[in-house]
Amino acid sequence: MFLRMVKGALFRQKGKMLMIAFTIALGASLATAMLNVMLDVGDKVNQELKTYGANITVMPKGASLLDDLYGIEEGSGVSDQYLRESELGNIKTIFWAFNIVDFTPYLNTKARLNSRNDEVELVGTWFSHYLNLPTGESLNTGMINMKSWWDVSGEWLTDQDENFVMVGSLVAGRNNIQVGDSITIDIGGQTKELTVKGIFDAGGDEDEQIYAPLRVAQEFTARPGLISRIEVSALTTPDNELSRRAAQNIKSLSIKEYEIWYCTAYVSSICYQIEEAVTDSVAKAVRQVAESEGAILEKTQLLMLLITILSLVGSALGISNLVTASVMERSREIGLLKAIGAHDGAISGLVLVEILVTAVVGGISGYFAGLGFAQIIGRSVFGAVIDIKPMVIPIVAVLVSLVTLAGSVPSIRLLLKLRPAEVLHGR
Amino acid sequence: MDLLELRDISKFYGNVKALQNIDLTVKQGEWLAIMGPSGSGKTTMMNIIGCMDKPSNGSVVLEGTDISKENAKNLTNIRRDKIGLIFQQFHLITYLTALENVMAAQYYHSMPDEKEALEALERVGLRDRARHLPSQLSGGEQQRVCIARALINYPMLILADEPTGNLDEMNEGIVLDIFKQLHRDGSTIVVVTHDPEVAEGTQRTVVLEHGRISRITQNENK
Numbered sequence: 001m002f003l004r005m006v007k008g009a010l011f012r013q014k015g016k017m018l019m020i021a022f023t024i025a026l027g028a029s030l031a032t033a034m035l036n037v038m039l040d041v042g043d044k045v046n047q048e049l050k051t052y053g054a055n056i057t058v059m060p061k062g063a064s065l066l067d068d069l070y071g072i073e074e075g076s077g078v079s080d081q082y083l084r085e086s087e088l089g090n091i092k093t094i095f096w097a098f099n100i101v102d103f104t105p106y107l108n109t110k111a112r113l114n115s116r117n118d119e120v121e122l123v124g125t126w127f128s129h130y131l132n133l134p135t136g137e138s139l140n141t142g143m144i145n146m147k148s149w150w151d152v153s154g155e156w157l158t159d160q161d162e163n164f165v166m167v168g169s170l171v172a173g174r175n176n177i178q179v180g181d182s183i184t185i186d187i188g189g190q191t192k193e194l195t196v197k198g199i200f201d202a203g204g205d206e207d208e209q210i211y212a213p214l215r216v217a218q219e220f221t222a223r224p225g226l227i228s229r230i231e232v233s234a235l236t237t238p239d240n241e242l243s244r245r246a247a248q249n250i251k252s253l254s255i256k257e258y259e260i261w262y263c264t265a266y267v268s269s270i271c272y273q274i275e276e277a278v279t280d281s282v283a284k285a286v287r288q289v290a291e292s293e294g295a296i297l298e299k300t301q302l303l304m305l306l307i308t309i310l311s312l313v314g315s316a317l318g319i320s321n322l323v324t325a326s327v328m329e330r331s332r333e334i335g336l337l338k339a340i341g342a343h344d345g346a347i348s349g350l351v352l353v354e355i356l357v358t359a360v361v362g363g364i365s366g367y368f369a370g371l372g373f374a375q376i377i378g379r380s381v382f383g384a385v386i387d388i389k390p391m392v393i394p395i396v397a398v399l400v401s402l403v404t405l406a407g408s409v410p411s412i413r414l415l416l417k418l419r420p421a422e423v424l425h426g427r
Numbered sequence: 428m429d430l431l432e433l434r435d436i437s438k439f440y441g442n443v444k445a446l447q448n449i450d451l452t453v454k455q456g457e458w459l460a461i462m463g464p465s466g467s468g469k470t471t472m473m474n475i476i477g478c479m480d481k482p483s484n485g486s487v488v489l490e491g492t493d494i495s496k497e498n499a500k501n502l503t504n505i506r507r508d509k510i511g512l513i514f515q516q517f518h519l520i521t522y523l524t525a526l527e528n529v530m531a532a533q534y535y536h537s538m539p540d541e542k543e544a545l546e547a548l549e550r551v552g553l554r555d556r557a558r559h560l561p562s563q564l565s566g567g568e569q570q571r572v573c574i575a576r577a578l579i580n581y582p583m584l585i586l587a588d589e590p591t592g593n594l595d596e597m598n599e600g601i602v603l604d605i606f607k608q609l610h611r612d613g614s615t616i617v618v619v620t621h622d623p624e625v626a627e628g629t630q631r632t633v634v635l636e637h638g639r640i641s642r643i644t645q646n647e648n649k
């Protein structure tokens with residue numbers, strides 16, 4: 001009979017119950033969407049920030065020292081230290097290999113342009129390089145991925161473009177170079193005639209440089225298989241106290257701390273692992289980017305957290321209001337049940353079961369609707385799929401049940417206090 | 428034997444004196460009408476008899492036991508076991524069928540028994556409407572369902588507060604016939620009414636005025 005009464009209440013008052021279920025679904029979907037987005041936003045923002053370039057540079061040990069001490073850069077002829085191109089693939093074998101999004105090697109040399117005394121820097125690099133990894137996997141990496149924001153007129157080079165170069169906008173402007181022009185490059189007396197395939201505006205020091213495929217630069221400068229620098233773009237966990245201590249001095253960490261640090265994608269631990277993988281190298285975080293990334297991430301997450309909390313509170317209020325209202329309007333029915341001999345426990349049980357069934361229906365459909373909303377938000381804000389976090393399920397479940405209980409229990413208690421005599425005679 | 432005895436009952440709502448010093452006894456098997464102008468305390472008295480409310484003063488003795496000092500839980504039990512209530516506004520549960528409304532009373536009393544519930548509906552002539560929702564029944568039919576529900580647990584006392592107040596003459600006739608039948612079968616019935624015709628069928632009429640009994644008439648013919 002209990003079941004029959006619950007069924008009657010649910011199915012023969014479909015409109016009303018659907019309305020409640022719908023509100024609960026709305027609240028639950030909002031909660032689900034916001035929680036999923038909030039939990040995933042860190043990765044998304046990180047990915048977004050990755051498009052703004054590298055966050056780690058790898059240099060030869062000696063060059064790095066000179067750079068630190070005197071601010072002398074590699075390729076200036078002062079340092080003759082190089083990294084090996086053949087070791088590049090090792091970067092993708094470190095513990096945090098999956099966090100390495102892209103990397104590109106550079107070989108920088110001073111050169112003279114068009115036999116004038118104007119010194120420029122010729123940079124050899126990978127544009128879009130297909131790389132077979134020691135692990136047996138393969139990878140496509142290079143400049144085009146990492147410098148996607150460069151404004152290129154003409155075209156990007158490919159790694160097969162032996163007789164072409166890309167010229168930085170400042171160099172091009174000064175020397176009145178157009179796309180399609182021929183230029184002469186002079187390195188230590190050797191000259192080479194090259195065609196300009198593209199002119200780029202990078203908005204940085206690169207605009208003073210000329211880019212060629214790595215192999216071309218290596219042959220030209222007689223440094224086969226050598227590179228002077230690697231830029232790495234990696235997904236990192238924002239720095240905290242532990243990672244800052246590690247960055248200063250790894251020896252100050254206890255074994256346990258070391259393990260935690262090594263197994264967290266801090267930029268410092270990724271740098272450390274790169275150094276392990278590439279002989280005689282020093283990997284350093286490009287400070288400004290890494291730090292502002294962490295800060296932006298924290299701010300975005302805080303913002304999302306606030307919005308999430310607000311939307312949770314909002315949906316909680318909405319649900320509990322409607323539930324309260326729907327319980328309150330049953331005063332006559334409850335009075336009648338009392339009049340025909342139902343005790344308080346039996347009545348509360350009946351009403352609660354009905355509400356909870358409604359809440360479960362609403363909560364489940366709301367959860368799935370929320371996943372949909374999360375994807376819509378992901379699409380429109382990040383242009384990416386939001387990963388579904390299973391931990392949202394218990395959170396939403398607890399939330400919905402708490403809110404419906406909070407909305408119904410006080411009102412049921414209030415109704416039970418009413419004497420049937422009062423409600424039944426319609427005063 | 429006296430089934431019910433009200434001893435010096437008073438009921439106050441703040442300074443409204445709804446009932447004052449009521450003394451009344453109802454015998455087993457008696458059919459009693461309570462009449463009186465609006466606001467004279469009829470419903471208040473029914474609530475007190477029906478264990479829905481407690482008197483401010485005085486005692487209610489049902490089957491020799493004083494129930495006026497019982498707590499709400501015990502009153503619910505007494506109401507459930509001994510009293511059948513019929514209301515002017517029927518008060519059926521809207522989302523349950525006629526049959527289920529009757530069975531709900533069984534459920535809270537002891538055990539739902541569909542066969543018995545159908546028989547109760549049969550007695551009020553609604554067996555064929557058992558699966559209908561209250562909204563699909565006319566007022567008179569709803570009131571008959573309400574009566575079937577009141578009777579289902581064989582109460583020793585049936586209380587009806589203006590049972591025909593919302594019914595037309597024809598339905599009033601049907602309901603009265605049911606009451607007559609119940610009376611013949613030996614039920615004790617107290618009915619509040621404004622309708623002299625209803626009162627005429629009863630054995631005794633108590634008239635309330637301003638919370639006091641102003642007159643009691645014995646209907647000779649019964």
Ligand SMILES: Nc1ncnc2c1ncn2[C@@H]1O[C@H](COP(=O)(O)OP(=O)(O)OP(=O)(O)O)[C@@H](O)[C@H]1O
Pocket residue numbers: 422440443444445463464465466467468469470471472
């Ligand atoms: N809960 C209450 N609070 C305050 N006053 C009340 C309450 N219940 C009843 N009264 C008052 O008690 C008096 C008797 O009310 P009661 O409902 O018993 O009258 P009645 O005879 O049933 O009237 P009617 O014929 O209109 O149904 C009225 O003056 C009413 O206003």
Ligand SMILES: [Mg+2]
Pocket residue numbers: 469470471588
């Ligand atoms: Mg009344």
